Amino acid sequence: MSNELIELTAAVAAERVRAGELDPRELFEAYRERAAADELNAFTWVADGPPVLAVTDGPLEGVPVAVKDLFCTEGVPSQAGSRILEGYRPPYTATVVAKLAAAGAPLLGKCNQDEFAMGSSNENSGFGPVLNPWDRGRVPGGSSGGSAAAVAAGLAPWAIGTDTGGSIRQPAALCGIVGLKPTYGACSRFGMIAFASSLDQAGPLTRNVTDSALLLRHMVGHDPCDSTSVPFPGEIAAPRADHLRGIRLGVPEELTGAGRGVEPGVRASFEATLALAEGLGAVVEPCRLSHAPHALSAYYLIAPAEASANLARFDGVRYGLRVDGSADLLTMYSATRAAGFGPEVKRRIMLGTYALSSGYYDAYYGTAQKVRTKISDDFKHAFERFDFVVTPTSPWIAFELGAKTDDPLAMYLNDFCTVPMSLAGIPAISIPSGLSDGLPVGFQLAGPAFSENRLLDAAYALEQAIGFDAKAPRS
Amino acid sequence: MLDRDQVLHVARLARLELSADEVQRMAAELSKVLDHIEKIRELDLDDVPPTSHVVDVVNALRADEPIPCLSPEAALASAPEPLEGGFGVPSPAA
Numbered sequence: 084m085s086n087e088l089i090e091l092t093a094a095v096a097a098e099r100v101r102a103g104e105l106d107p108r109e110l111f112e113a114y115r116e117r118a119a120a121d122e123l124n125a126f127t128w129v130a131d132g133p134p135v136l137a138v139t140d141g142p143l144e145g146v147p148v149a150v151k152d153l154f155c156t157e158g159v160p161s162q163a164g165s166r167i168l169e170g171y172r173p174p175y176t177a178t179v180v181a182k183l184a185a186a187g188a189p190l191l192g193k194c195n196q197d198e199f200a201m202g203s204s205n206e207n208s209g210f211g212p213v214l215n216p217w218d219r220g221r222v223p224g225g226s227s228g229g230s231a232a233a234v235a236a237g238l239a240p241w242a243i244g245t246d247t248g249g250s251i252r253q254p255a256a257l258c259g260i261v262g263l264k265p266t267y268g269a270c271s272r273f274g275m276i277a278f279a280s281s282l283d284q285a286g287p288l289t290r291n292v293t294d295s296a297l298l299l300r301h302m303v304g305h306d307p308c309d310s311t312s313v314p315f316p317g318e319i320a321a322p323r324a325d326h327l328r329g330i331r332l333g334v335p336e337e338l339t340g341a342g343r344g345v346e347p348g349v350r351a352s353f354e355a356t357l358a359l360a361e362g363l364g365a366v367v368e369p370c371r372l373s374h375a376p377h378a379l380s381a382y383y384l385i386a387p388a389e390a391s392a393n394l395a396r397f398d399g400v401r402y403g404l405r406v407d408g409s410a411d412l413l414t415m416y417s418a419t420r421a422a423g424f425g426p427e428v429k430r431r432i433m434l435g436t437y438a439l440s441s442g443y444y445d446a447y448y449g450t451a452q453k454v455r456t457k458i459s460d461d462f463k464h465a466f467e468r469f470d471f472v473v474t475p476t477s478p479w480i481a482f483e484l485g486a487k488t489d490d491p492l493a494m495y496l497n498d499f500c501t502v503p504m505s506l507a508g509i510p511a512i513s514i515p516s517g518l519s520d521g522l523p524v525g526f527q528l529a530g531p532a533f534s535e536n537r538l539l540d541a542a543y544a545l546e547q548a549i550g551f552d553a554k555a556p557r558s
Numbered sequence: 559m560l561d562r563d564q565v566l567h568v569a570r571l572a573r574l575e576l577s578a579d580e581v582q583r584m585a586a587e588l589s590k591v592l593d594h595i596e597k598i599r600e601l602d603l604d605d606v607p608p609t610s611h612v613v614d615v616v617n618a619l620r621a622d623e624p625i626p627c628l629s630p631e632a633a634l635a636s637a638p639e640p641l642e643g644g645f646g647v648p649s650p651a652a
């Protein structure tokens with residue numbers, strides 16, 4: 084019975100609970116047992132019994148949700164993948180998590196992630212790497228790798244993550260599931276342990292597009308606790324489209340052209356998906372995003388700069404680790420941070436501090452902010468002619484553990500196709516488009532700000548045409 | 559491009575103690591990343607306004623009314639050194 088239960092999509096499970104055909108306690112327990120027996124290191128904490136907080140009679144009643152570690156959850160370990168926050172139990176809950184609980188979704192567990200969401204492979208977690216359920220010798224992507232692996236392996240019906248430069252879309256692609264980064268401001272950031280505040284955005288990781296829309300519907304909305312959140316225009320609807328007639332898809336040469344590092348297997352899947360889109364009635368044409376090749380550089384200045392400021396709060400004073408025995412305050416700060424942060428976090432703090440330091444600010448951070456303007460303008464122009472811009476989500480399929488850890492720059496290049504949308508603050512979704520060497524490939528669609536409903540509709544039509552039904556092995 | 563002294567200067571600004579090995583590795587790794595990033599300085603961006611934020615929200619203010627907040631006990635619950643209702647720290651001067 085429990086095997087049948089875990090193959091239900093979240094939307095179907097929610098329907099059955101509401102129709103009285105499925106006992107929500109049975110559903111929760113089926114997932115709780117699986118999550119507790121997790122062999123992928125996808126979870127850093129799993130609920131130890133039936134939920135206490137769950138609202139009954141909500142639209143998501145009884146459908147458990149797995150939550151990326153960096154969402155503060157009252158009384159539950161919330162460590163953002165960092166040893167500097169080991170055992171930290173916050174005194175309050177992130178707005179997005181509270182909204183899902185209010186809709187009836189009980190908390191299943193907290194998901195492993197790259198430390199402070201900095202990474203594309205989950206190898207930067209202070210609590211060990213997450214394994215890809217398709218091939219345990221490979222990475223699940225990152226930084227929301229635990230969330231993606233848990234959903235792909237059937238350890239959770241769905242999960243939430245955060246995306247700063249691709250941290251929802253890329254692990255979704257590498258694990259063969261659907262990941263959506265909403266428009267910046269659509270979801271409250273309150274209670275998310277911050278990485279880069281002008282880029283961070285919460286979003287759903289799900290088995291299909293219908294689940295993505297359902298979860299997102301209960302995440303969006305203005306929050307008085309986050310002054311950058313805005314009311315979502317209208318409601319996120321269940322996607323229904325069965326064709327793409329009248330839809331124009333732009334393929335940016337700057338991200339997808341020859342010499343951009345897209346693997347042959349990924350390219351083949353991308354091109355096959357474009358052909359399917361044409362079969363559904365879409366017009367597919369090249370588009371220009373002239374500054375997109377510079378997006379990665381701008382991102383790796385802006386995000387570390389913001390991170391260097393955000394992570395100043397981890398100093399051994401109010402919470403988390405303190406390295407004691409220091410003679411003075413300054414030494415205590417430096418020793419605590421040296422012991423608590425991992426290598427990638429230190430690297431980004433250093434990069435960001437350098438980019439903001441006197442004498443370099445204009446040359447680096449200031450220039451990056453101008454490039455950001457140009458990238459937003461490129462998208463604005465593209466959306467005058469096209470409904471969506473499409474690319475492969477990641478230029479590569481899941482790579483082997485340890486393959487890129489010695490070369491930070493090579494790791495950063497993984498985000499080549501996802502950071503431009505992050506800098507522009509626009510929504511983008513990754514859906515599985517097929518397999519290459521037996522591993523999933525992701526197809527990315529990006530639309531103008533607040534086009535989530537149209538984006539989900541187009542992704543849904545494509546999803547039906549692709550018919551991706553491969554699943555990661557169940558343990 | 560980044561030398562040892564620059565790395566130490568930035569580490570001091572970032573309140574980060576680095577081992578000798580880390581200083582050496584950081585200089586090499588950051589130089590490589592900065593070399594790649596350097597390309598954006600070739601762009602002509604003279605008249606381009608900077609973007610610090612993509613949401614068109616200016617001065618989001620709320621009414622100045624008291625609302626419930628964390629109790630001192632809750633706020634201090636995770637502190638390494640709660641001290642007389644505040645956060646205890648080592649002396650600023652050694």
